[in-house]
Amino acid sequence: MIGIDFGTTNSAVAAPTGTDVTIVPNDRGDRLTPSVVAIDRKQAVVGSSARNQSVQHPDRTVFSVKDYMGTDEEILVGDRPNASSFVPEELAGMILRKLRQDAESALDRAIDRAVVTVPAYFNDRQRQATKHAGEIAGLSIDRVLNEPTAACLAYGLRTGADRLILVYDLGGGTFDSSLIEMGDGVFEVVATNGDTSLGGDDWDARIVEWLEADLREEYGCEITDPVSIERAFEAARTAKHELTSRKKTTIRLPFLELESETVDIERTLTQTTFESITRDLTEETIRLCEQLLAESPYTKSSIDEVLLVGGSTRMKQVRSQVATAFDIEPSTQINPDEAVALGAGVQAAILDDTLPVPSEDTDRQLDAVSASSTGGDLKLRNPDDIVVLTVTPQSVGTTVMTDLQTETTEYSVLIPRNTPVPAHETGLYTTVADDQRYVRIEVLQGDGPLADNELLDAFDLGPLPPRPAGEPDLEVQFTIDQDGLLQVRAKDRDNEIESGVTIESVFGRTADEIQAMATNLPEVR
Incomplete structure (x- = not known):
């Protein structure tokens, strides 16, 4: 059995090997697989190859499939008017099948069972759609595990400490917050809150809106061409990533098609401007966390640790505003892109009764594990008698x-x-x-x-x-x-x-x- 983090932007697979739970690389050797699907004739291309061709063929490419889970929306993929129609479970099934195939190749064994993670605030329809996507991919989904719980499971087994954890999980398309009590091998979710339509994609969209407002002022027209729209979003994603380590970045879009002309665009986006145009988005995540606390028996002062999960938590303004709101420097002991997958891998091992038993020197190995944000595979501490208790996210x-x-x-x-x-x-x-x-x-x-x-x-x-x-x-x-x-x-x-x-x-x-x-x-x- 494997653990799968099916993400809006990227997905990852983890599996128990020896005394570790490790991230399983895909066929390119990467630890993350973009959750992107492209339909090329009768083939489905998933991952980096699909993402790389998206600018040239936006009609053939689907991003953020997870956002559509649990809906009855039919998604048209391919060149019009001969486009093919897919429901969200089918497209998600393509991604999960690719993850399964790559894991089978890397682990050299057949795989037909998995734990798959979902946002804690996913409703029943969204959870069932995820299970159906697994069946379409040839997988029996033995457990649908909430993402914040998975992340805390990975974090708790690494640290072994008794703590009250606030998990702040900001992914590409969803936001979750969970308050989790951790101690003596028990991971108990006290409360959860979130928004399944708020995520890093919204920060990308704000950059595109900022760019479009500038273009309207200078050229008096909009970006309407599908290829140009996809180019603008790709540039926005790149700018967002660059601003995690820089004070400013340059957005370049040569030969951009506007309504009536082709122009060369070059704009400088500063970290200050980026924070300004997205401040309300970050504030909304903080509000959801505060609402979570208000519905629990705890206060801000009770929190021992704030655990950042999800690639979107790499944004500077997110980390700084979370630190200010809770007066705690957020933890980065586990790679935020991989924490959920590692926790899913641990849950898979527990269900499969194959939880690795540490060797005598596991504790010494664990003590040597770096606490850097790049994380790494999970050395298990005290794996016996692990209990995961969760709550229903909605009434x-x-x-x-x-x-x-x-x-x-x-x-x-x-x-x-x-x-x-x-x-x-x-x-x-x-x-x-x-x-x-x-x-x-x-x-x-x-x-x-x-x-x-x-x-x-x-x-x-x-x-x-x-x-x-x-x-x-x-x-x-x-x-x-x-x-x-x-x-x-x-x-x-x-x-x-x-x-x-x-x-x-x-x-x-x-x-x-x-x-x-x-x-x-x-x-x-």
Whole structure:
């Protein structure tokens, strides 16, 4: 079994080898694989090769597939009008298949099982879509592990200390924050919060917006050509990376196609300007962390360590604002790009009962491990009796009709957010009309007003025997398993009538449809 960090920008694989959990290199010898897919005729190209051809062929290339997980959006890839249509699970399946193939080559063995990480704030649909992508890739996903928990698992096994950790996880497309108690081999998530649509891509977009505003002022026109748009975003990504180690950088875009002319662009972006145009994005991540703390029994002063996870935490303004907000210099003991994958590899070893047993000199080796931000493979300390306890990131419940005449409904929460999982809760309800034969059970996830929450599924309980309104004793049970996946059952306790649903089919896709996607997946290289 392997551990996979399926990221918005990059993905990584880790596996136990001897007394280590190591990052498994891809076929190019790289420790990270860009999460980019390009469709070239009947082949799918994944990784650096796909990213490198994106400027010339933007229509054939898909970035940030993870952002679409759990949606029913169909993504067109290829030259119009002959483009092919894919659902997000298929494209994600191509990336996961490439990771599996490279890992099989590097480890010289067949691989059919994996732990895959997801943002802690992923909802049920997004988690199920991730599992389906694994099936399409030829992998059985034994555990869907939250990214902050994985990172803390890797960090905790390296340090061996008892601490309260705030995990600040800023990836390419998502942001998560989790508060985790760590001690005696137990990693317990106290609370989690986040935003699945906030990530490093938004910082890239702000650079492009800044550039476009400058071009409008000078040339009075917009960047509309797809190739030019992709060139602008690629330049923005490069500038962002360069500003992690420089005070300024130059953005050069020769022969850029605008609406009415071709121009040579050269602009200087300073670190000060970059911080200014993105300050509200970083402040939003801090606000989410503060909200997390407010919902926990702890305060800022209780935090022993802030652990930075995700490649986007390399940005200077992120590190400085986090340090200021929590009055702690953030930890960089594990490479932020690799921490999640390493934790997934540890979880895979635990589930597979192949957790490496340290040799006698493991502690001496561990003490010699560098604390630099470049990290390295994970030397395991005290690997026995490891327990990972997590929570549900969003509340789940059902709708309750409170007024039959006006058809007014309310959201009845059965399992509140940050409840430890696995979790099981029961609610008692009744009918609202005389001789009502069926009751509609809607399954909702979220923490907003009724209309803002996600409708995961719905089913009918019945036919019920005719009785006066309010007389039936109806029981609704919500169960969340260790992966955060949900099962709902409802029954009439007086008449042994029962119905239910397991939220495992995203948008009605059946097991046969998932298998067909796997069979028809293009050759991946």
